[in-house]
Amino acid sequence: MSAPLRLGIAGLGTVGIGVVKIIQKHADLVSVRCGRPVTITAVSARDRTRNRDADLSEFAWEADAVSLAQRDDVDLFVELIGGDAGVAKDSIEAALRAGKDVVTANKALLALHGQELAELAEAEGRVIRFEAAVAGGIPVIKALTESLAGNGINRVMGVMNGTCNYILTRMESAGLPYETVFEEARQLGYLEADPTLDVGGIDAGHKLAILAAIAFGTRVNFDAVEIEGIVRVSIDDIHRAEDMGYRIKLLGVAQMTARGLEQRMSPCLVPADSPLGQLNGGTNMVVIEGDSAGQIVLRGAGAGEGPTASAVMSDVIEIARGTRLPTFGRPAASLAAAQPARTAVPAAYYMRMELQDKPGALAKVAAVLGDSGISIDRMRQYGHASRDGVPVLVVTHKTTPEAIDHAIAALPRTGVLTGDPVELRIEEV
Amino acid sequence: MSAPLRLGIAGLGTVGIGVVKIIQKHADLVSVRCGRPVTITAVSARDRTRNRDADLSEFAWEADAVSLAQRDDVDLFVELIGGDAGVAKDSIEAALRAGKDVVTANKALLALHGQELAELAEAEGRVIRFEAAVAGGIPVIKALTESLAGNGINRVMGVMNGTCNYILTRMESAGLPYETVFEEARQLGYLEADPTLDVGGIDAGHKLAILAAIAFGTRVNFDAVEIEGIVRVSIDDIHRAEDMGYRIKLLGVAQMTARGLEQRMSPCLVPADSPLGQLNGGTNMVVIEGDSAGQIVLRGAGAGEGPTASAVMSDVIEIARGTRLPTFGRPAASLAAAQPARTAVPAAYYMRMELQDKPGALAKVAAVLGDSGISIDRMRQYGHASRDGVPVLVVTHKTTPEAIDHAIAALPRTGVLTGDPVELRIEEV
Incomplete structure (x- = not known):
């Protein structure tokens, strides 16, 4: 011994x-x-x-x-x-x-100063391990750094903030608006002292930036993560998405493209019957797609005393056993400064708008979508349920974020909408 | 370098x-x-x-x-x-x-000679790694050996034979009997040369024995795994289970009890909306329950060139990096020879029988269950759909395997059954 x-x-x-x-x-x-x-x-x-x-x-x-x-x-x-x-x-x-x-277990520190700390550790011949920094008890750092080390990574995705997932699933199951469930979560002690870290997507964005650095061998770059929190997710969108077979999740996605590294943390639709769609409450899930391993899904408690301490112990035991890995799974000097890229990978999109109840309104909307180069997979017009107008849902075929931006800017100019149109990306999982 | x-x-x-x-x-x-x-x-x-x-x-x-x-x-x-x-x-x-x-990647060899090989490796100062031996590309060996090393493990479960899961989900989705789908699988090349390795549960049993050894620090003991394959799973049971909200999976479960180590590989019912219940086709899933980490679920491709080679590469890279772990995660001499225990952990059970369509038949069945100490959670009698009699389904409250065995032996003696009763364990997941 x-x-x-x-x-x-x-x-x-x-x-x-x-x-x-x-x-x-x-x-x-x-x-x-x-x-x-x-x-x-x-x-x-x-x-x-x-x-x-x-x-x-x-x-x-x-x-x-x-x-x-x-x-x-x-x-x-x-x-x-x-x-x-x-x-x-x-x-x-x-x-x-x-x-x-x-x-x-410090995700914020690694997301903002990971490169500097990795370089210092190497210069001193020491190691830094941080399994607990991402997704609590789920062994995702080890999976990326070690288990999938023989893979080129195509994409990393995840639901990595249990509080947001609690709020979204609670809104759906109880039919309550965001503000009410947010207040519940606060009273239950689920929120950070600064709740925008959770509901603003920042905490989850820190985690995504760390995963992207390991997955793609790049310098951790939190500032390049496109972040949108869950504040604009309405109970209406949750219900309409459900009608169309989707659930809304605060989903982080990192993928390397020819244009650069895309990193985004935003509310997305995922198929209700997918592993991500079936994730309820505070549970976390990370999906890693390797060029050999295919899709690996890891699920577990993303926070809490036991799960997070279990992850810390995994690192402690690793070091006690004499295993010594570079911080991001390769020498710090070999981590490339990836070109950050705005989201450009095409996807289907969900759009919701309220139309004035008069002849030709839908035709004008369809014309804008067509002019934007967007083709429609499914469209659903509801009865006059809303005080604001006639709700219309569109699920598009795969299209570019630019085309969606174009349509969102052009739609109000038709003069037939009673409010701002809503769009949410449907992430392919 | x-x-x-x-x-x-x-x-x-x-x-x-x-x-x-x-x-x-x-x-x-x-x-x-x-x-x-x-x-x-x-x-x-x-x-x-x-x-x-x-x-x-x-x-x-x-x-x-x-x-x-x-x-x-x-x-x-x-x-x-x-x-x-x-x-x-x-x-x-x-x-x-x-x-x-x-x-x-040799699960059979490790399941049968793992202790001997671990001892030899230690005596020679060498390591044996085998991530690919269990569940293909899913990093379950590393999860148990390293990520959850700070946990006492309560239970390990898994669907670890993709061929069996393919057969069961195909029977369900196409409404085809076992024999037909078995023949399909053979023609698709999904079956081992000796198909009983797959459908007899032996291959999956090898994997379970390996996981149990790591999880509980015991000498690998494949001979003590209670194994039943999927041959007796009928399309009737698949449909009836579905009616009651369950799916049938070839599920391996290992858990340490006061009586000893239970290891079983058998067709079980799991809730249709659980991660295990939602597993379709050739995908594998392993569920590990740690006393700190809680429930960790790992899902991915259980076989195939890429996923299995990815797991082999994970081991190769581990050794190239200089990581040196004992075969089962602790010194071979410290692995205890666990007392094997027959399944005794109580569970709910599913029972299906065909009754003669005459007065008092159901009462006799209910009496046998009562005499066996089994209390009924749900019972469903179907219309006279079968040529053999009236189908009756029972989902019991939690009971012991002994009580179920008693009932299964006693039921035919009532004289009101038209065939043998079927029982399947409902594993709590």
Whole structure:
């Protein structure tokens, strides 16, 4: 049996305490699986006096995470503080410079400073692992970095924010508008302190940027992710999409095209009977398409104490076993600065509009679509149910985002709409 | 850049050629991901003259896999011959003794001789990896061995034979009897030379035994897997199960109980709207339940050139990167000889029987169920549709397999059945 791997854990929120509990509960199991014990030397958090759901009495306490990261009796620094800068970044850098490996769950930090940290880790001969940063307990970082390493990756997709998926599925099942369910979610404690991180798609966008970097061997580029949150998803669209056989998901898609790397996080329609369409509540799903493996679907809890701590432990055990991988699965210097590309891959689109109830209105709409080069797969006009006009739904054949933009700009000029038209991409899954 | 990892590939069927193609197509990608080139030195197969879909001219040819395994210019021996003994086993042993690491896709060999091979590998300081042995391109070995290594595993389940799932879903969608679809599958080339390996549940049983060993830290024990194939699944049961909201799958389940390790591979009902229930055609799915991670679902192609070769490459790249794991995720000596246990975990059951159309028949059936300690969740009696009698379906509340066995033995003695009763377990998923 080799020497123990000694952990310093910074951040004792839900996930940090979850990690402490696993190490205490499964010490023997982890030891036999690693060929060496995994122990905790010291911990740190903002408030020492807070009552926590674990016995921390055997660990040294550091008031400062940077000091924790530099302790001589710490081999591996576990950063669970969070935040894209400040003490999280400082302490990780201090750990690497002090010759410690790092495990983190910090998606924002990796999405914004991943390249810089990967370069520092390599320069210091240290590793950074971050399975918990994306999709909680789902082993998606390992799947991309290792299991599919022999594949060219065609596309990575995923529902990676459980709060948004909860809100969308709850709107559908309870027939409630966005604002009501948002307020429910807030009261249930599902939302971040700044809820736009969740419902604005930013948290999920961070995760997508990390996956894209590994999948395509590119420098992580969060700024290039086209992000739209779920705020404009109406209960009307959820119901109309359902009528047409779809569900609306906040879906992240990254794919490399001849024009560059497309990364988008936006509300999309997916077939109701697809694995993504069947995903309810807070569960996450990542779909990876490899040129040899085909489509691999991974599903599980995207957040929560146990699942996230399980992912952190996966990294801890990997390092305890002596596995040493480059941060994004290849040397940092080999990561290319990909050309960011606006979404151009054609897709079918869903369009909803309200028409004035008068002769020729539908003809004008159809003419605009035709002029935009959009051909119609299915169109459905509803009875005069709305106070605003006659609801009309269109599912287009595959078309370009440019054609859709053209149509959306031109439709109001027909003078037959009673409001703004809505469009949502139907992602092929 | 380190020295290349030099492969010797034994077996040039679909998977072997798939591996050759990936290494030829993605040489640069693999090299940058591994930090060293991966090359093929030599290959072997039974028939050198066969026309193969890859250029093998740059590789040395060995007529004998054992000689290939012992070549000085081979670092890693890739066994893709198959079979639970003979040259596959001989060549792997020769490779390990000659100081080579081994990658194999051979589920039968690992299910029957896994412990012995793991011990040999450890004694020689070598590793054996086998991601391709279970569920094709789905990274389930890595998920269990690494991603969930910090979890106590509660249960592992899976649909792991694509041919059986194809047959069952085709019976359902086309309304065809087993024999007809079996013959279709044979003509499509979906069946092994000995089809009982597929439809008899043996191939899937091999896979389950391997997963159980990793999940529970036990010596692989294929002989203890309770196996029943899909031969007795009738189109009637498929339709009746559908009526009740279920689908029938050849489902493997392994779980550790106080009585010992339960391993079974058998046709089961699962809810039609569960991920397992929605699995169609040749796709595989593995569900792992960890005490921290919760339920992780992995889905993908379970067979075929690309997916299986992708899994082989995952192991090759792992070894090229210098990762060295014990065969079943912990030292071979630490693997416990688990007490095998017959299925005792309670479950709901589906029962179908044909009753004589006379007064009191249903009462007698209900009495037998009551006497057996079985309480009824739902019962449905159909109109006189069958030539054999009145079909009656029962879905029980959770009960023990013993109670079901008791009822199945007692029911014919009522004298009101026109044939044998059928029972199928409803696995909780």
